[in-house]
Amino acid sequence: xxxxxxxxxxxxxxxxxxxxxxxxxxxxxxxxxxxxxxxxxxxxxxxxxxxxxxxxxxxxxxxxxxxxxxxxxxxxxxxxxxxxxxxxxxxxxxxxxxxxxxxxxxxxxxxxxxxxxxxxxxxxxxxxxxxxxxxxxxxxxxxxxxxxxxxxxxxxxxxxxxxxxxxxxxxxxxxxxxxxxxxxxxxxxxxxxxxxxxxxxxxxxxxxxxxxxxxxxxxxxxxxxxxxxxxxxxxxxxxxxxxxxxxxxxxxxxxxxxxxxxxxxxxxxxxxxxxxxxxxxxxxxxxxxxxxxxxxxxxxxxxxxxxxxxxxxxxxxxxxxxxxxx
Amino acid sequence: xxxxxxxxxxxxxxxxxxxxxxxxxxxxxxxxxxxxxxxxxxxxxxxxxxxxxxxxxxxxxxxxxxxxxxxxxxxxxxxxxxxxxxxxxxxxxxxxxxxxxxxxxxxxxxxxxxxxxxxxxxxxxxxxxxxxxxxxxxxxxxxxxxxxxxxxxxxxxxxxxxxxxxxxxxxxxxxxxxxxxxxxxxxxxxxxxxxxxxxxxxxxxxxxxxxxxxxxxxxxxxxxxxxxxxxxxxxxxxxxxxxxxxxxxxxxxxxxxxxxxxxxxxxxxxxxxxxxxxxxxxxxxxxxxxxxxxxxxxxxxxxxxxxxxxxxxxxxxxxxxxxxxxxxxxxxxxxxxxxxxxxxxxxxxxxxxxxxxxxxxxxxxx
Numbered sequence: 001x002x003x004x005x006x007x008x009x010x011x012x013x014x015x016x017x018x019x020x021x022x023x024x025x026x027x028x029x030x031x032x033x034x035x036x037x038x039x040x041x042x043x044x045x046x047x048x049x050x051x052x053x054x055x056x057x058x059x060x061x062x063x064x065x066x067x068x069x070x071x072x073x074x075x076x077x078x079x080x081x082x083x084x085x086x087x088x089x090x091x092x093x094x095x096x097x098x099x100x101x102x103x104x105x106x107x108x109x110x111x112x113x114x115x116x117x118x119x120x121x122x123x124x125x126x127x128x129x130x131x132x133x134x135x136x137x138x139x140x141x142x143x144x145x146x147x148x149x150x151x152x153x154x155x156x157x158x159x160x161x162x163x164x165x166x167x168x169x170x171x172x173x174x175x176x177x178x179x180x181x182x183x184x185x186x187x188x189x190x191x192x193x194x195x196x197x198x199x200x201x202x203x204x205x206x207x208x209x210x211x212x213x214x215x216x217x218x219x220x221x222x223x224x225x226x227x228x229x230x231x232x233x234x235x236x237x238x239x240x241x242x243x244x245x246x247x248x249x250x251x252x253x254x255x256x257x258x259x260x261x262x263x264x265x266x267x268x269x270x271x272x273x274x275x276x277x278x279x280x281x282x283x284x285x286x287x288x289x290x291x292x293x294x295x296x297x298x299x300x301x302x303x304x305x306x307x308x309x310x311x312x313x314x315x316x317x318x319x320x321x322x323x324x325x326x
Numbered sequence: 327x328x329x330x331x332x333x334x335x336x337x338x339x340x341x342x343x344x345x346x347x348x349x350x351x352x353x354x355x356x357x358x359x360x361x362x363x364x365x366x367x368x369x370x371x372x373x374x375x376x377x378x379x380x381x382x383x384x385x386x387x388x389x390x391x392x393x394x395x396x397x398x399x400x401x402x403x404x405x406x407x408x409x410x411x412x413x414x415x416x417x418x419x420x421x422x423x424x425x426x427x428x429x430x431x432x433x434x435x436x437x438x439x440x441x442x443x444x445x446x447x448x449x450x451x452x453x454x455x456x457x458x459x460x461x462x463x464x465x466x467x468x469x470x471x472x473x474x475x476x477x478x479x480x481x482x483x484x485x486x487x488x489x490x491x492x493x494x495x496x497x498x499x500x501x502x503x504x505x506x507x508x509x510x511x512x513x514x515x516x517x518x519x520x521x522x523x524x525x526x527x528x529x530x531x532x533x534x535x536x537x538x539x540x541x542x543x544x545x546x547x548x549x550x551x552x553x554x555x556x557x558x559x560x561x562x563x564x565x566x567x568x569x570x571x572x573x574x575x576x577x578x579x580x581x582x583x584x585x586x587x588x589x590x591x592x593x594x595x596x597x598x599x600x601x602x603x604x605x606x607x608x609x610x611x612x613x614x615x616x617x618x619x620x621x622x623x624x625x626x627x628x629x630x631x632x633x634x635x636x637x638x639x640x641x642x643x644x645x646x647x648x649x650x651x652x653x654x655x656x657x658x659x660x661x662x663x664x665x666x667x668x669x670x671x672x673x674x675x676x677x678x679x680x681x682x683x684x685x686x687x688x689x690x691x692x
Contacts, residue, residue, distance in 0.1 A: 062500030069470015
């Protein structure tokens with residue numbers, strides 16, 4: 001098996017799906033000739049031509065609105081927002097139409113589109129290029145919100161997203177794009193949307209995270225094992241909406257303690273939703289309050305201070321120890 | 327060096343065929359078979375009478391808020407009549423007559439405005455998108471469908487409607503820009519009815535015409551007398567043919583007037599003068615077309631009376647079916663239908679919550 005970066009894995013997913021299904025069209029700014037500013041769509045216009053890989057003008061609402069039209073017509077558009085921080089221009093189209101046309105038309109129409117966006121910080125970028133606003137999309141009924149964490153699951157989830165009959169917002173952790181390589185099988189692989197994964201088993205504490213925060217979470221779990229002899233069960237959410245609460249509920253009912261890690265701001269973040277569900281279903285199983293290790297309720301500072309903003313290994317370890325010692 | 331003039335081909339024409347009294351300019355009369363002329367006339371009458379009926383129903387509390395189309399019948403119907411079944415209609419929220427022309431059932435219109443999700447149903451073969459309420463957003467969907475048709479090498483055409491107010495929205499500009507760039511087979515029909523709720527056309531844009539906005543995006547723009555169904559049809563026909571032959575999109579600005587209110591929740595007396603309304607009532611598209619058809623011996627006063635009676639019956643039957651279906655549409659649980667292709671477990675659980683709540687309520691009431 002070849003070892004691929006996340007960029008290469010995403011490229012593989014799109015290439016294979018476009019080979020298989022001629023309904024799949026890519027569109028976005030710089031996705032064609034330039035191969036995408038992160039090179040995620042590199043080589044695809046050469047292979048599939050400019051009718052299937054469309055370089056669009058600079059118009060996010062237009063890109064999404066047109067993708068909606070293509071999806072209504074029966075195609076499978078995969079559009080790109082160059083950075084999640086610029087997607088708000090298209091939010092209106094997603095909330096007001098992509099998320100609603102199936103219900104509005106009593107099932108006559110569906111909107112099988114994917115909106116791909118690089119998200120998250122830790123890459124020393126300019127303002128607006130490090131956002132983590134998954135919650136805006138997760139809070140919109142009718143959309144699905146998916147966030148992979150490694151090359152292999154990114155490839156599997158992107159194929160699932162493209163095949164999904166409903167609109168999927170697909171956040172790609174840009175900090176992971178080229179951070180490491182993983183074995184990714186050439187034969188196509190999918191992973192169901194709406195299912196989370198236990199990445200390592202443990203009985204003492206449940207650590208729930210996703211996206212770029214999976215690596216510090218796993219590092220923290222390793223330190224806790226080595227230094228405190230603690231066995232941490234680590235869960236990778238993979239899909240934010242719909243949340244696989246059955247999986248994390250079962251885990252926390254076993255361990256009694258939970259820590260959630262996300263770079264998105266603390267208040268009203270995905271962690272809040274997870275805590276709510278744990279309290280609703282597992283209140284009597286909890287041995288300690290559920291802790292959230294998150295970004296602060298501020299916009300990310302410019303990059304000199306971004307590592308102080310982002311949850312790091314030590315912040316996670318501190319929260320875990322507090323939970324274990326409660 | 328002296329300045330050089332750049333030729334940007336900025337001609338905008340205004341097309342009118344009928345006089346105010348309904349007499350045609352013979353040179354400009356489009357070729358329309360008699361059958362189609364009469365079908366259009368009946369559709370205008372149906373549009374007008376149904377709209378009047380809906381207003382009464384709303385005032386009686388039997389349906390909710392809707393956007394009356396009085397005065398704009400020719401602007402909608404003249405345009406949509408140029409489409410074939412394989413073409414697509416992408417309406418805004420005031421195109422009831424156009425939607426009915428394209429197969430939407432009267433009782434579904436009533437169900438929708440009476441607040442029943444069931445009214446949103448669209449027959450599988452009908453290439454109409456549902457009503458779009460956020461202003462100016464639907465044109466992008468039209469362009470997307472058109473680009474899909476280009477990809478599939480289909481010679482279908484998409485027609486989309488919007489008002490003068492919508493031309494101030496960013497999405498209008500993005501839609502025209504994409505359509506021009508990709509030469510998408512779209513016909514953009516602007517219903518310039520002079521009012522965006524209380525904002526008059528003069529306060530919407532400094533542009534002399536709305537049609538000229540097309541030029542900026544590299545597509546032709548034409549202005550037509552929107553209350554002259556022959557002019558609307560002629561321009562629409564030309565635009566549809568242009569799109570179908572691969573020669574790109576067109577913007578048609580229909581000069582018309584919103585004789586009624588923005589929606590039934592609006593009171594136009596607060597911001598416009600009766601004298602203006604009276605003036606436009608004198609240019610009623612229904613009367614002008616009627617006079618034209620009488621002049622062509624295609625209508626007589628007898629025939630008009632017959633037709634009005636027939637339309638009245640059609641509306642009456644629709645109302646009966648609406649009442650029947652509304653009485654049966656008491657399943658609140660269907661609010662969970664069609665949120666996604668498959669209802670996910672967490673929504674099934676929420677649906678059960680509502681089900682229990684409703685059953686408890688029912689027991690308490692019995």
